[in-house]
Amino acid sequence: MDATQQQMFDSYRAARQGVAAPPAPGTYEVEAVRQIRTWREFMAVLDGRVRRRRRGRTSGRRAAEAAVPQVPSQVPAGCRGPVGC
Numbered sequence: 001m002d003a004t005q006q007q008m009f010d011s012y013r014a015a016r017q018g019v020a021a022p023p024a025p026g027t028y029e030v031e032a033v034r035q036i037r038t039w040r041e042f043m044a045v046l047d048g049r050v051r052r053r054r055r056g057r058t059s060g061r062r063a064a065e066a067a068v069p070q071v072p073s074q075v076p077a078g079c080r081g082p083v084g085c
Contacts (some may be wrong), residue, residue: 001024003025004025006025007022007024007025010022
């Protein structure tokens with residue numbers, strides 16, 4: 001029996017007994033992986049095995065945004081903004 005069939009069976013049994021249905025398979029997997037990673041990093045700090053953190057995905061986005069050329073504004077030099085020119 002795979003996880004989906006087990007979940008359907010448990011949902012049916014919960015409905016018959018009038019209790020809350022169990023969560024769908026894979027609902028808490030991402031959260032569990034993050035907690036495991038955090039725990040391992042914490043244990044590494046306690047053991048003195050501190051390492052430099054890898055750059056996240058945001059650094060790639062920032063580099064891509066920096067590569068886009070900035071278009072100069074069309075406001076004349078004597079103006080202080082779009083109003084009052």
